[in-house]
Amino acid sequence: MSIVSDNKDALFAYLLRLGDNALIAGQQLGKLVAHGPELEEEMAVANFALDYIGQARMFFSLAAEVEGAGRSEDDLAFLRDGMDFHNLLLLEQPNGDFAQTTARQFLFESFYQYQLAELAKSKEPRIAEIAVRIAREIRYHLRHHRQWLVRLGDGTEESHQRMQRSVDDLWRFTGEMFSRDEIDTWAAESGVGPDPSSLHDAWAAYVEAALDEATLRKPEQEWMASGGKQGTHTEHLGYILAEMQHIPRTYPGAEW
Amino acid sequence: MSKQDWPLFEVFIRAKSGLSHRHVGSLHAADAAMAIDHARDLYTRRGEGVSIWVIESRNIHASDPAESSALFEPAADKIYRHPTFYDVPDGVENL
Numbered sequence: 001m002s003i004v005s006d007n008k009d010a011l012f013a014y015l016l017r018l019g020d021n022a023l024i025a026g027q028q029l030g031k032l033v034a035h036g037p038e039l040e041e042e043m044a045v046a047n048f049a050l051d052y053i054g055q056a057r058m059f060f061s062l063a064a065e066v067e068g069a070g071r072s073e074d075d076l077a078f079l080r081d082g083m084d085f086h087n088l089l090l091l092e093q094p095n096g097d098f099a100q101t102t103a104r105q106f107l108f109e110s111f112y113q114y115q116l117a118e119l120a121k122s123k124e125p126r127i128a129e130i131a132v133r134i135a136r137e138i139r140y141h142l143r144h145h146r147q148w149l150v151r152l153g154d155g156t157e158e159s160h161q162r163m164q165r166s167v168d169d170l171w172r173f174t175g176e177m178f179s180r181d182e183i184d185t186w187a188a189e190s191g192v193g194p195d196p197s198s199l200h201d202a203w204a205a206y207v208e209a210a211l212d213e214a215t216l217r218k219p220e221q222e223w224m225a226s227g228g229k230q231g232t233h234t235e236h237l238g239y240i241l242a243e244m245q246h247i248p249r250t251y252p253g254a255e256w
Numbered sequence: 257m258s259k260q261d262w263p264l265f266e267v268f269i270r271a272k273s274g275l276s277h278r279h280v281g282s283l284h285a286a287d288a289a290m291a292i293d294h295a296r297d298l299y300t301r302r303g304e305g306v307s308i309w310v311i312e313s314r315n316i317h318a319s320d321p322a323e324s325s326a327l328f329e330p331a332a333d334k335i336y337r338h339p340t341f342y343d344v345p346d347g348v349e350n351l
Contacts (some may be wrong), residue, residue: 038284038292039284040284040285040297042296043293043294043297043298044293047297047301068281140296143293151286
């Protein structure tokens with residue numbers, strides 16, 4: 001299938017954002033392998049990590065094709081520096097305890113489900129195709145993380161406290177998901193993807209219902225951090241990239 | 257930190273519509289909903305099934321191995337219970 005957008009630079013930037021979100025989410029969850037609280041939960045997390053890496057590959061291989069500069073999906077993943085990464089700040093926040101991982105994944109995936117639903121209608125047919133596939137995976141991830149949010153929130157005093165603290169801590173990174181810059185405006189105007197701000201109300205209603213079921217309080221915080229999409233990151237991204245990239249950078253072209 | 261083990265569940269998977277659920281293994285989970293999720297993650301990763309049953313292992317009642325001779329051996333010499341004395345019409349594949 002051919003690429004219909006005429007603004008290749010904007011499309012490339014847009015695809016990198018989607019791919020970087022998936023790659024960083026996958027790398028973060030992958031770090032939990034061999035550290036899961038239960039064997040069964042660990043398998044679930046490993047599946048999620050691999051799903052995300054698979055999603056990143058789809059976005060990156062399309063991005064590489066759009067760019068047409070001879071870079072591969074691996075080049076995009078392993079040979080870019082922090083300021084060239086465009087993932088949401090939320091996703092680079094540390095795994096912390098299990099409540100924090102749960103809160104991060106829940107807050108992102110509850111947004112991602114609506115983003116994917118809109119991307120499935122993209123005028124860029126390849127993006128629509130990828131989004132339909134990914135939406136199925138994310139429905140399950142979200143179901144899992146929502147379940148844990150409720151279990152921990154409505155669990156023991158200790159688990160409730162930790163779950164609330166994690167939601168409170170990460171809340172300031174949720175605003176970025178709905179912020180709009182020139183790339184988002186281009187995507188919305190050309191029918192490639194949704195205007196992020198249009199997803200906010202559905203997300204807020206979904207999250208509020210889940211927090212309510214989990215007996216958690218919706219944070220009051222108004223100030224929101226942003227910058228990830230434009231390449232200005234928190235201190236955590238550097239460590240993530242160092243771990244993820246050091247082998248391919250130390251041994252360029254190495255293969256299994 | 258107190259460590260309380262999750263109960264054990266037995267997992268049954270239906271490989272495709274029309275077949276019956278078969279026992280595939282067991283796992284730990286806090287409750288049935290979690291057990292179904294875990295079963296999905298552990299036992300259907302390679303497209304093994306279309307439906308999952310889970311049951312808490314303590315709800316399964318088993319026959320006593322010590323009684324197996326009384327329970328099962330009498331059936332061994334009752335060949336008249338097998339429908340082998342009928343002619344099977346041609347073309348019947350599954351009887």
